Amino acid sequence: MQKIVIVGAGIASLTAAEALRQNGFEGKITILGEENTLPYQRPPLSKAYLTSDELPSPTPIRSPNFFRDNNIEFEQGCEVTALDRTAKQVVIQGGRKVQYDILILATGARPRPIDLPGENSKNVFYLRNFDHSAALRNALSAPEHKKVAILGAGVIGLEVASAANLLGKQVSVFEASSRAMCRVASPLTTNFVTNRMALDGVSFCFNACVNQILSEEDRVSGIRLSDGTTKPADVVVIGIGAVPNAELAQDANLSCDGGILVDSNMCSSDPDIFAIGDCAKAVNLSTNTPIRIETIHNAMLQAQIAAAHICGKPSPPISPPRFWSDLNGMKVQCVGIATGYDRIQQRPTENDNAREFWLFSGDRMIAAETVNLPTRQSKLSEALSER
Numbered sequence: 001m002q003k004i005v006i007v008g009a010g011i012a013s014l015t016a017a018e019a020l021r022q023n024g025f026e027g028k029i030t031i032l033g034e035e036n037t038l039p040y041q042r043p044p045l046s047k048a049y050l051t052s053d054e055l056p057s058p059t060p061i062r063s064p065n066f067f068r069d070n071n072i073e074f075e076q077g078c079e080v081t082a083l084d085r086t087a088k089q090v091v092i093q094g095g096r097k098v099q100y101d102i103l104i105l106a107t108g109a110r111p112r113p114i115d116l117p118g119e120n121s122k123n124v125f126y127l128r129n130f131d132h133s134a135a136l137r138n139a140l141s142a143p144e145h146k147k148v149a150i151l152g153a154g155v156i157g158l159e160v161a162s163a164a165n166l167l168g169k170q171v172s173v174f175e176a177s178s179r180a181m182c183r184v185a186s187p188l189t190t191n192f193v194t195n196r197m198a199l200d201g202v203s204f205c206f207n208a209c210v211n212q213i214l215s216e217e218d219r220v221s222g223i224r225l226s227d228g229t230t231k232p233a234d235v236v237v238i239g240i241g242a243v244p245n246a247e248l249a250q251d252a253n254l255s256c257d258g259g260i261l262v263d264s265n266m267c268s269s270d271p272d273i274f275a276i277g278d279c280a281k282a283v284n285l286s287t288n289t290p291i292r293i294e295t296i297h298n299a300m301l302q303a304q305i306a307a308a309h310i311c312g313k314p315s316p317p318i319s320p321p322r323f324w325s326d327l328n329g330m331k332v333q334c335v336g337i338a339t340g341y342d343r344i345q346q347r348p349t350e351n352d353n354a355r356e357f358w359l360f361s362g363d364r365m366i367a368a369e370t371v372n373l374p375t376r377q378s379k380l381s382e383a384l385s386e387r
């Protein structure tokens with residue numbers, strides 16, 4: 001095996017390349033990334049960047065020397081448009097072909113489109129990449145933009161709400177479900193968080209179905225709910241989830257089902273093609289079902305698993321999924337997967353701004369969530385790993 005090509009240049013891709021070298025792979029590694037920049041961190045895009053006084057620069061995941069030091073070829077602005085599995089080649093925009101022995105797909109995800117009338121109006125934003133974040137930051141920093149409507153109370157929606165609230169905007173969040181972050185955290189945690197955000201002035205409208213984005217002279221002016229109510233807005237942010245960038249795999253007839261299906265070694269239905277990070281759907285050990293997890297921890301772990309397997313080395317220790325979020329000064333952290341639980345236990349905490357919840361399925365603890373207890377996550381992760 002001489003040549004490994006990695007498509008996509010995010011945290012999963014860089015971690016895989018680094019882990020391949022650490023595991024002793026001496027052949028050629030090529031990373032092909034479509035964005036015109038060094039790979040950068042996504043978490044600040046919806047947090048500190050939005051409130052920063054100056055237009056921030058992307059925060060690189062690794063220094064530029066990383067590629068030279070690890071003998072990794074990195075091509076930016078290089079979109080892969082097709083896979084030829086028979087010839088073992090990827091095709092780049094413009095027609096150039098790159099040969100691989102092993103291919104790793106680390107293409108991430110993109111915002112789920114809302115498909116509503118008015119979604120192309122000025123000052124309607126999605127948030128996935130640096131340009132999105134910079135454009136939203138500029139809109140939020142304009143004093144004439146007073147009212148911000150956020151569609152979707154997932155993690156990204158709440159983080160934008162938090163930033164806009166800190167900037168003194170009138171923020172309203174509209175969510176189709178009965179509570180926030182319902183795919184990733186229990187109601188006790190999410191209700192605690194949204195109640196605190198509401199005390200800071202963020203307005204939440206749950207069980208709300210937005211069916212139109214209103215505009216005047218092509219500029220957003222508000223939203224309309226399915227009951228006919230309209231709400232004014234100068235800026236609208238759509239945060240209704242993400243869809244995996246799985247088209248390359250799909251078009252090459254790899255097994256896909258809401259993500260590129262991979263086994264526990266991150267290997268797809270083609271033994272020479274792996275998929276990792278936000279684009280991959282792997283069987284999770286905690287739930288025993290294939291799921292797609294969109295977190296930094298998951299992207300890094302899957303990258304390390306794939307690299308170890310490719311190099312014939314033992315898999316790294318599997319730690320439970322985890323993520324964090326910063327919301328109105330609260331540090332929210334979750335370990336495990338908050339699904340399939342039948343009991344939630346609130347644990348004692350020393351101050352009233354902190355919370356710790358343990359989620360159980362029968363007698364088995366399957367997840368834990370904390371607010372404002374930053375040192376607890378590692379311990380809770382260890383506790384869950386032992387079960």
Ligand SMILES: Cc1cc2nc3c(=O)[nH]c(=O)nc-3n(C[C@H](O)[C@H](O)[C@H](O)COP(=O)(O)OP(=O)(O)OC[C@H]3O[C@@H](n4cnc5c(N)ncnc54)[C@H](O)[C@@H]3O)c2cc1C
Binds near residue numbers: 033156
């Ligand atoms: C705004 C925001 C905030 C977040 N905050 C947190 C957080 O606080 N904590 C947390 O755990 N997680 C957070 N996440 C999630 C986390 O960033 C992702 O799970 C992680 O970035 C996934 O890494 P990845 O490498 O799989 O995909 P990505 O980071 O999406 O990288 C994939 C790359 O592949 C490129 N690509 C796609 N198709 C092609 C192609 N055909 N050819 C070439 N290149 C291609 C894409 O342009 C992209 O650069 C956040 C995500 C966002 C968007």
